Amino acid sequence: MTQSTQPQLHPRGAAEMLDALVASEGTGAHPHVRAGALSSGPDAMRNLADAVHFLCLLHGRYPGVIDNAARKAVDPASRQWMDEAATAFTQERAFLSKIASAVGPVPSTQGQAQCEAAVAAQRKAIDMLSESDRHGCAVGAAIALTLDWRTIRVLLDISAQRLDMTPPTCALPDLRDTARLAGTVADTPAVERAMMFGAQQLIAQHNGLWDLMAARAASRASS
Structure with a gap:
């Protein structure tokens, strides 16, 4: 018998690889976040305000x-997930914008124009x-955003609570539906690689x- 030369999907599966990527390299794993710079200490609110404004620049605009x-997204599985995620992220953008308005101006930091x-x-x-x-590729990026946003949302909720705002419920697709989508879309090695590339x-x-x-927080602390 001859061995098949057909490319094989990764044995761990796309959903598991995406989860591992976000856990090991996502927002929650970053030293600036892990150190508590945005959640505790005298500079936490200023650091949070900075993050909120720059998150607005990165994710606050439509589309x-x-x-x-x-x-x-053309297949029914992707279409349903994408519609749900897009509707939910519209709410997330509105929440982000509301916090940015309430938190005040961007903290004065050297090199503002270069940062923007x-x-x-x-x-x-x-x-x-x-x-x-x-x-x-696009669906991999979209899935990675929804997974990593769960940690970012914790930071936004902290900001909101300190501003006496009530955070709305996050309506992004749940982890089970997201895992199911990843497994459905990544049906060939080439698509799986493209999905992981977009996510990475x-x-x-x-x-x-x-x-x-982190660099901006350090700059403010030393000035």
């Missing part, structure tokens, strides 16, 4: 990652991911944002 990816330019470049990079014609690049942009927030 966003999920909206762009939704336009490319850097995040604008990140925004362009994630737009390209979500508009990619490579099958699987989205998470990399989030890491870049938190690197920037």
Whole structure:
């Protein structure tokens, strides 16, 4: 008998790999977040305010990652998930904008214009991911955003509570439906690779944002 040369899907499965990626490299794993710079200490509120404003620059405009990816979703499984995610993220954008308005101006930090330019470049990079014609790339980025947003949402909720605001319920698709979508879409090795590429690049942009927030916090602390 001859061995099959047909490419094989990763034995761990797309959903498990996405979960592992977000757990090991996502917002919750970043040193700036893990150190409590946004949740405790005398500078936490200022650091949170900074993060909220820059998250607005990255994800506060329409269309966003999920909206762009939704336009490319043609199969029924993707369509339903994308519609639910896009509707929910509209609410998340509104919540983000409301916090940004309530929290006040961006904390004065050296190199403001360069920082805004850097995040604008990140925004362009994630737009390209979500508009990619490579099958699987856009949905991978969209899934990674919804998974990583769960941690970001915790930070937004902290901001809201300190501003005496009541956070709305997050309506993003649940983990079971998201895992099911990942498994359904990643039906060939090529699509699985594209999905993981989109997810990895989205998470990399989030890491870049938190690197920037850490550098800005350090700059304010030393001035």
